[in-house]
Amino acid sequence: MLKDLLFPRGVAVIAGSKKGIELAKVVNRSLKHSYFLGEYSEEVVRQAFKCFDGVILIMSFSGAVRVVCKYSTKKGEDPAVVAVDSSGKFAIPVVNSHWGGNELASLVANSVGGSAILNTQAEEVGIRPLEHLAKLLYAKFEDVGKLAKVYSHVLDGGILCAENFDPPSGFDYVVTRGNCSFTVKLGRGCKEDELCLIPYELFVGVGLKDEARDIEDRVPGILAQYGVPLSRVKGIASIKERAKSVADKLNLPFRLFSVDELNSLDHDCLSPPSDKLREEGIRGVAEASALMMAGKGARLLLRKVKAHDLTVAVAGVVDV
Amino acid sequence: MLKDLLFPRGVAVIAGSKKGIELAKVVNRSLKHSYFLGEYSEEVVRQAFKCFDGVILIMSFSGAVRVVCKYSTKKGEDPAVVAVDSSGKFAIPVVNSHWGGNELASLVANSVGGSAILNTQAEEVGIRPLEHLAKLLYAKFEDVGKLAKVYSHVLDGGILCAENFDPPSGFDYVVTRGNCSFTVKLGRGCKEDELCLIPYELFVGVGLKDEARDIEDRVPGILAQYGVPLSRVKGIASIKERAKSVADKLNLPFRLFSVDELNSLDHDCLSPPSDKLREEGIRGVAEASALMMAGKGARLLLRKVKAHDLTVAVAGVVDV
Incomplete structure (x- = not known):
């Protein structure tokens, strides 16, 4: 459980070449909150480094080092990056091993029957x-x-x-x-x-299906499960009026957004919308409304969590 | 033997912190043509990346990745870099594993009783x-x-x-x-x-003690031992007139340099002079005279090899 808490923005899985695609899919299926972004390309890697807490590269370490050198920004901003050779023998934290890389390497090694190579001092x-x-x-x-x-x-x-x-x-x-x-x-x-x-000052976005019930208890429950400190939540947002019940229960401000407002949000890190949302022409609800309420400079902190008939996401702002 | 041929410019060993110094010394003693450059500093790392064919960093893999990202230039120019954690458990090629990194990791792992983690496709x-x-x-x-x-x-x-x-x-x-x-x-x-x-067009520098004998056979022998193709050697240089016998035997031009000429050479990668040379106020003979004869844009290709009473080094030039 604790391990999930290190990757609230999710883990991206990227295949370095065609040869790695099968293993990438295996890794992706075995991890919680992971996203198979496909085969290596500039755009895919750039998005992974910007938007996820972990990145798994299915390629040789020295290949992964070249990728990290090209795309990393600085400690604490970059994701934890783990390289897994295409035969799945070794999983090695390439960078930010203290930021979850060691844990991610262990998770991946377990999932593919390889060894995690951990070698930091703390470890x-x-x-x-x-x-x-x-x-x-x-x-x-x-x-x-x-x-x-x-x-x-x-x-x-x-x-x-x-x-x-x-x-x-x-x-x-x-x-x-x-x-x-x-x-x-x-x-x-x-x-x-x-x-x-x-x-961070925290803002929670909520997406709801019509049949969702007891949301005023379930949303705080999900947040607690991901370690989000409820005392630091500054507001709740949604495109459904009913989500106000969560805000009322927590004694917090509520913001109702229209679909047009949410679709106007320009943010690189939104998760791909579900098929249903896409049909309705909505780019996203939980993440978009959290980011929108958090305002300028907001960062996605908890990628949308789906719990049957509702979704929850957290955005935050901080001046450092 | 072949493994030595991959590192004609030698291997630099650097301790990432005080904790790594003992292991760095052990590694240094066990390798041929290695140089313990001391504890990590900007200057030490910059020199190692510029002047050696291999660099061993006694630090965590992710620490070594940060170093590589900062100091590496491009494939084929950088040295092969291997990271060894301070407990000596793992030796991992960080970059340029195909340029000798895999072999260097194996050599180091053997020398400290750890495991080499190799995962490139060729391997x-x-x-x-x-x-x-x-x-x-x-x-x-x-x-x-x-x-x-x-x-x-x-x-x-x-x-x-x-x-x-x-x-x-x-x-x-x-x-x-x-x-x-x-x-x-x-x-x-x-x-x-x-x-x-x-x-490369090759130039050989020769340093001699007065008692050195049979140099016209021994110098070509040493060069052959390091795989230097004699047919591509374009000249022999020294500060000792006697070295001309090598040039004559190989039917090559000979250049005699004065100590002042050699001391005027400004090149980052010269090996530290021996105590004896230092006493005599000479910065180096074999490497300096080879580089000087090779001329502008010369690169040190074979760091000086000492064979009792003589030293041999090779410099080269190439337009690519």
């Missing part, structure tokens, strides 16, 4: 990497450059204090109170011995 | 990569971009014809005569179904 020492906190808390490091310093503190056996959040499971070296020489803080305004995680 | 199919030809023939592909096309031909079971050279051992799919749909040619002026390897 050697057996600690959960700090980068996971940013994902789990729906927040962004104010200064990623500070991480190296904090790591050497931790690898020397140091303890970190958590401020304004409860450490998720697996972070034994992060405590809520104690004698710490370094503090990880959910919030702004960090001193030198503090590492700030700036929280 | 899977069990053929020796074409890129080795460029190294073994002291030549440069006219158009590296054509390699992918030739590979798919070979991986489909195709046979290549060799023109103007004898295929070195291990290239069963390259034949000197036969019904080939593609030709690898040592020379210039290639048609569409030909892959050209432009030969």
Whole structure:
């Protein structure tokens, strides 16, 4: 379960060549929240790097390294990239292994019967990497450059204090109170011995079929399942008036969008619409309405989750 | 032996952090023609990428990927880069695995008791990569971009014809005569179904101690040992008049340089001088005189080889 929480924007699977297509399909079927984007092309890779939390490239590592060098931007912005050779023997985190790459390599190796080649220090020492906190808390490091310093503190056996959040499971070296020489803080305004995680302001988009019932309980339930902190949700949006019941229950503002408004949204990372939506001429509901309510600079944070007759997505904004 | 021929400019070993220094020293001691350049710094890495045929980075794979993205230039120019985690568990070719990276990873893994993680197509199919030809023939592909096309031909079971050279051992799919749909040619002026390897013009620098004897036989012997084609050597250079005997034996021009001339050479890739040379105020003899005779645009091709009382180095020039 925790592993899913590292990839709320989903995982893209790309075949480096025709030879890799079969394996790509196998990997895609075995993972939750994965999307087979097809064979390698400039456009496919660019979209994968921009819009997903994980990218699986079915190609040699050194081929994958060339791809990463071409398309990666910077630590914390790029997805975790895993290379799997076309025979499925090895899965290797190519970049951002601390941002979920190690976990993704393990998941893929399990699914194809290969070996995950993990070799980062955090993994050697057996600690959960700090980068996971940013994902789990729906927040962004104010200064990623500070991480190296904090790591050497931790690898020397140091303890970190958590401020304004409860450490998720697996972070034994992060405590809520104690004698710490370094503090990880959910919030702004960090001193030198503090590492700030700036929280995103969150907006939830909801798509509904007419038969959907109990949505005021089910939507918060889905959000909780993906670790979305309800206390940080600033609004609910939809194209269906009925979704207001979710906002009312959570005591939050509600925005109703028209189909035309949603279709006017220009955003690269929207999931492909379902056949039904396409027929109705709608490009997307949950993701589009969340992004639209979040406003300028919004980032898709939780790709749409489908639960039978409803869909939920989360967008967020943050100034760093 | 053949493995050495892939790294005539030597292999640089770099420790990613203090933690990696011990392992870096172990790796360095176990390899022939390796140089421990010290702990990671901009300058050290830049020199390693520019001046060596192989670079071993003692750091996580994803760390090494960041380094490669920053310092690599292009295929065929960069060294083969291998990442070894600081516990020595895995040796992974990061980039240019066909340019010796796979072999280097195997050598390192053997030396530290770890596993080499190899996953390129040529390795899977069990053929020796074409890129080795460029190294073994002291030549440069006219158009590296054509390699992918030739590979798919070979991986489909195709046979290549060799023109103007004898295929070195291990290239069963390259034949000197036969019904080939593609030709690898040592020379210039290639048609569409030909892959050209432009030969370097070679210049040999010789350093001598006073007691060195039989140099007119020993120098050609050393060159042959490193696969340097004597027929392509265009000249011999030294600061010692006695080295002319080598030129005379091979019927080649000889250039005598003064210490001042050699010291005026501005070239990034010279090996550090021996203590004795340093005492005498000489920056280098074999490499410097070879580069100087080769002239403008010369590239160091064989880093100085020491054989008791003499040193030999090769520089080359080519227009591509």
